[in-house]
Amino acid sequence: MKQDSRLSATLHVLLHMADRGAPMTSEELAVCLGTNPVVIRRTMAGLRETGLVRSEKGHGGGWTLARALDAITLGDVHRALGEPALIALGHRSESPQCLVEQAVNAALGEAFAEAEALLAGHFDRVRLSDLAADFSRRFDERRQVHAKHDKAL
Amino acid sequence: MKQDSRLSATLHVLLHMADRGAPMTSEELAVCLGTNPVVIRRTMAGLRETGLVRSEKGHGGGWTLARALDAITLGDVHRALGEPALIALGHRSESPQCLVEQAVNAALGEAFAEAEALLAGHFDRVRLSDLAADFSRRFDERRQVHAKHDKAL
DNA sequence: TTTCATGTAACTTTTAATGTTACATGATTG
DNA sequence: CAATCATGTAACATTAAAAGTTACATGAAA
Numbered sequence: 106m107k108q109d110s111r112l113s114a115t116l117h118v119l120l121h122m123a124d125r126g127a128p129m130t131s132e133e134l135a136v137c138l139g140t141n142p143v144v145i146r147r148t149m150a151g152l153r154e155t156g157l158v159r160s161e162k163g164h165g166g167g168w169t170l171a172r173a174l175d176a177i178t179l180g181d182v183h184r185a186l187g188e189p190a191l192i193a194l195g196h197r198s199e200s201p202q203c204l205v206e207q208a209v210n211a212a213l214g215e216a217f218a219e220a221e222a223l224l225a226g227h228f229d230r231v232r233l234s235d236l237a238a239d240f241s242r243r244f245d246e247r248r249q250v251h252a253k254h255d256k257a258l
Numbered sequence: 259m260k261q262d263s264r265l266s267a268t269l270h271v272l273l274h275m276a277d278r279g280a281p282m283t284s285e286e287l288a289v290c291l292g293t294n295p296v297v298i299r300r301t302m303a304g305l306r307e308t309g310l311v312r313s314e315k316g317h318g319g320g321w322t323l324a325r326a327l328d329a330i331t332l333g334d335v336h337r338a339l340g341e342p343a344l345i346a347l348g349h350r351s352e353s354p355q356c357l358v359e360q361a362v363n364a365a366l367g368e369a370f371a372e373a374e375a376l377l378a379g380h381f382d383r384v385r386l387s388d389l390a391a392d393f394s395r396r397f398d399e400r401r402q403v404h405a406k407h408d409k410a411l
Numbered sequence: 412t413t414t415c416a417t418g419t420a421a422c423t424t425t426t427a428a429t430g431t432t433a434c435a436t437g438a439t440t441g
Numbered sequence: 442c443a444a445t446c447a448t449g450t451a452a453c454a455t456t457a458a459a460a461g462t463t464a465c466a467t468g469a470a471a
Binding site for chain 2: 107190194197205206211213239240
Binding site: 260281283284285295296299300303313314315316317318319320321 | 450
């Protein structure tokens with residue numbers, strides 16, 4: 106199953122934008138992700154419509170966050186991406202004649218809905234500011250390791 | 259995102275096999291699913307190795323359940339299929355250098371693991387006999403509707 | 412007016428599931 | 442034993458969605 110990494114990529118990009126504080130071009134963001142600028146524009150287009158980011162053309166232009174990090178949840182981003190499916194498994198047919206398949210769909214559908222609700226709920230509770238805080242923690246941790254290393258020399 | 263319907267298809271097939279009570283050929287099972295016999299053989303090969311089904315060649319041959327319906331969970335079937343991914347979303351890179359991406363992976367990974375555990379747990383608690391019971395309920399329901407209809411004529 | 416950046420259409424590539432064809436192997440039946 | 446039936450499997454083709462690419466239009470700033 107080919108996995109959809111748009112949410113992951115978008116979160117990555119949004120955090121870099123917040124970290125920068127100034128507009129970032131699609132080109133710069135594409136380098137962050139190791140991808141193509143057009144992929145960035147395509148992905149960000151949905152976020153702009155939802156009011157999560159803004160774009161500016163011309164010199165000094167690029168992408169900026171339209172809201173504070175603590176005003177954007179993972180759920181907001183997921184919805185802005187068009188709510189791609191969370192569960193990798195599916196039914197063979199949505200409204201089957203066969204009673205056996207109906208029973209299978211009912212059992213699986215219930216399980217899928219449960220997991221999807223859990224995940225969606227989690228997404229709605231986590232804010233980009235939470236990720237940014239975790240990033241800062243990792244950053245400080247690395248700095249301490251480096252300081253220790255420098256001292257040892 | 260293209261969804262994986264092998265679990266759904268396999269459950270469907272296993273219930274039909276149980277319902278029949280005699281060996282069913284790949285051809286017959288393929289008709290149930292509206293697919294190709296080779297797809298059936300390919301899918302069932304894994305289940306045979308795990309001891310969920312048996313296959314017999316030649317006249318009167320075909321596929322049979324190797325265990326009772328209440329001795330097979332959805333989890334057993336999922337594992338026999340090679341444990342395909344349950345979550346449709348993924349990371350861009352598994353062990354990124356970038357601290358931002360590490361923070362993203364950590365946050366998403368936790369959410370994914372939670373949902374996956376919930377789904378896997380659900381699968382381990384549901385048996386094929388539960389689905390068969392639901393099928394029987396649907397079957398009786400339909401019979402009653404038909405009886406009522408016949409009476410009305 | 413040149414340069415930089417987004418906006419977007421159209422296309423190719425990639426990947427995994429799914430479907431198909433062809434043929435070998437083994438079991439049953441007459 | 443030979444014909445038939447069924448699985449076993451390799452080697453393809455097809456499909457669908459993400460991802461990547463190319464080309465060019467649009468608009469803003471220097």
